[in-house]
Amino acid sequence: MYGFYRVASSVPKVQIANTDKNIQEIIKIFEQETKNESSIVLFPELCITGYTVGDLFLNQNLLESQYQALDKLLVKSKGISTIAIVGIVVSFEHRLYNCAAVIQDGSILGIVPKSYLPNKNEFYEKRYFQSGLRIKAKTLKLLNQEVPFGVDLLFTDENNVTFGIELCEDLWSILPPSNQMAINGANMIFNLSASNELVGKSSYRQELVKTQSARLVCAYIYSSCGVGESSSDTIFGGDALICEYGSTLAKSERFTLENQTIRADIDLEKIIWLRNHESYFGDSIPSEVRIIKVKSTQNISKLDRYIDKHPFVPSNEKMKKEVCEEITNIQAHGLIKRLTHINSQKVVIGISGGLDSTLALLATYKAFEILKLDVKGIIAVTMPGFGTTSRTKSNAIKLCEALGVTIKEIPISEISLKEFEALGHDKEIHDVTYENVQARARTSILMNLANKEGAIVIGTGDLSEIALGWCTFNGDHMSMYSLNSGIPKTLISYLVEYFTYKQEIKEVLIDILNTPISPELLPPNSDKISQETESIIGPYELHDFFLYHFIRYGAKPSKILFLANTAFEEYSKDEIKKWLDIFIKRFFTQQFKRNAMPDGVKVGTISLSPRADWRMPSDASFEEWLNY
Structure with a gap:
């Protein structure tokens, strides 16, 4: 629907080391998000075992029960296009890795290991896991499937969706892997995290996610472990965030005892156009990646997103x-x-x-x-x-x-x-x-x-x-x-x-x-x-809305009309289309005035100065823009 793509970020209830109970909660959420028309649902880091199991990560029984639990999710996902991204432990070449598994329609499409392992203060991941930073072009066998494994994986469908995955500390590092993922074409980044709560950390974490989404011109979806984790030395609040190009579209309520899921409709058309507009993307050097094809996910029947009537006016x-x-x-x-x-x-x-x-x-x-x-x-x-x-x-x-x-x-x-x-x-x-x-x-x-x-x-x-x-x-x-x-x-x-x-x-x-x-x-x-x-040329609030989306995001008239119909209930669809037609005609035919301003x-x-932001010939035709 006009380039919108629904994603969800979930914080499930967790019982430490109870993989069967944990997968039941994950499946419950996954099935609900399928009904909610979410294309991808993200879960936290090590969500099947629990992040805080400690030395139990080194116990063979826990790993086997985790794989059995994962298999149940594969069975439940059969015939479903919704993608689940879950946190698992993987044994590869006699080493353990903290990973994200991408699952769709009964298959594990790929597994991405964590690159940067925190090993200070309350975190000591290097006690159990190895860094996956140098793992590329590898495969591993898991649950009778040969699965691509490495930090060089990007996942894409036929509808311009390309996403990459990083895990918790990866984002906090001096060179987040998501930087290179964006250079290689990822327009969405999913982060499985286990970020504990400290005074002031939540606001910093949100700013970090927002800033990364702005810097990379992408959507950034984040999910962190909740209060079901161990409180022996620290507490996890269950922070979930969905950000798009520097704006927070959805945010969870922390410290809840039940499953919690947020969702948002990402405007991928807007992100792609903004990428086209930013010269530094063309100047960046891509790296070798493996592209994993995913099946096209379900379309959204009704947009679930706030559309600001007055995008030029500060909302705060x-x-x-x-x-x-x-x-x-x-x-x-x-x-x-x-x-x-x-x-x-x-x-x-x-x-x-x-x-x-x-x-x-x-x-x-x-x-x-x-x-x-x-x-x-x-x-x-x-x-x-x-x-x-x-x-x-x-x-x-x-x-x-x-x-x-x-x-x-x-x-x-x-x-x-x-x-x-x-x-x-x-x-x-x-x-x-x-x-x-x-x-x-x-x-x-x-x-x-x-x-x-x-x-x-x-x-x-x-x-x-x-x-x-x-x-x-x-x-x-x-x-x-x-x-x-x-x-x-x-x-x-x-x-x-x-x-x-x-x-x-x-x-x-x-x-x-x-x-x-x-x-x-x-x-x-x-x-x-x-x-x-305004009785002659139309309401300025409509024209400013049209102008913003036409210039700022290069939106097609059909999408502008759709957005305006969503935002403005006080105008009929015929009224909005009438004034949009007038906007298009006047915008094109009056360029000669702007060229001499x-x-x-x-x-x-946004500026329409011919010396800065907007260059257009005075005799450009508007006819193609009225065919919508």
Whole structure:
């Protein structure tokens, strides 16, 4: 289903050295995860015997009972495509190895030995096991099967799934085996672990797994032993994690007495596209590996994954201050560099009483504060025209007065009427000429005023408008430095809301946030905005969603539609498709504006600057993107 692949990480109840009881729990979980449509279910390190059996690892009876237990799992897996990855002890060439066995449809597809054995403090694995670091191109016979054995194994199916396996300490080592697995094509890593609990260790462990998934651009699935292990000298909490490219999709509750399983739907299409986008993967040197073919696993009938409606907006409210400060610092310091380079202490900015110009003004104000410049050097210009309402004009003036910047009012109605007359355009015809004459009049005023004052014009247009081309070419499309060009509309709302902590501007900011988004180029109805942008081109929250997945992950329109239908219950499927079609058409046809856009600082992971992140010919066809 659109590249999603369901995996599970389980922490079963364990009775130390009771292989029969342990395999019963493992089989129970395996059968349940088959019903849950999981393609792969991961179990902890040495889960059949228990990790903490100590010197019993050296007892022949335990190993034989483990193999008998493993055989029961093989029998139960017959005819089932779900893969189980379990921890076992293997005897190979008269040495014991701590291993992971990959099982599907009654067969052991491969066995991977642990590379790095902890042998300090509470861990003393070298007492029992040998490192498998140098074992490659080997096979061993187990339960009447000839099984590939070694650290050179990768497992793959016909649906772009390729996974590798490492065990516990392997991840903590200076050179984790998963690094090379990713270079060789693994897009999922499974880690069978026995990581004990110490104060602060859980958060470090989670950060380690998250970071590895980000560094390798992969999914990282982790399962650690639970409280059924021996508590003689240490305790195991049963930490299970599923991470994807630096994000935690699922996390277990530690210290539970019952079986616990987490699952998540991994977006492999996204991971593969990100890999294609990262040049360092092509620069890395692959090693010799053995590819083990696995049978294609079951498809997901219904996606079980949270899809964020507002992917540009931080979801962690606790970090709101930090995130907003960082974004406005990026904006402010971009402007500071430009002002110091040209030795200017003045800017001109058009103020409409809308979200974009409000944020640009606040970021400019911050830059002046950092430089300790007189804020009177910020020349804020309100330019009322045919569509201006008293509400937006009043809010613009209130905000400027509260900040103490210079305010100028230059009406554009008479200027526009004279241009209509020169063009022979009927002022009663409210078409694109009627609107764009006003937009270009405003920009001309700002540019000329900047020349007069020895200032630069601050652009206020945002990333969403740039994506849709919702601006007038050589009108509001143009400036001398564009402060909002890296910030989408949904994030601008979030940032403006943040600044309501300033009591002197709180009231006016709240009203600006509650004002319908509009270019105010058409006459109002009884002093109310008649031209609401979102009723014309569609909701910005949808367009920002489309933009994020289209640019960030190169998603196909059919997948974007699927994700949007999953995320937005408040819109019908027909509505979403209608606005997605509009997004695609506008995004392609408006590239000529982006190819001529002014300088502006990049803020997030997406930019549409032709000098940085996005290069596309202005005459590229959109037809192939509408065939979905």
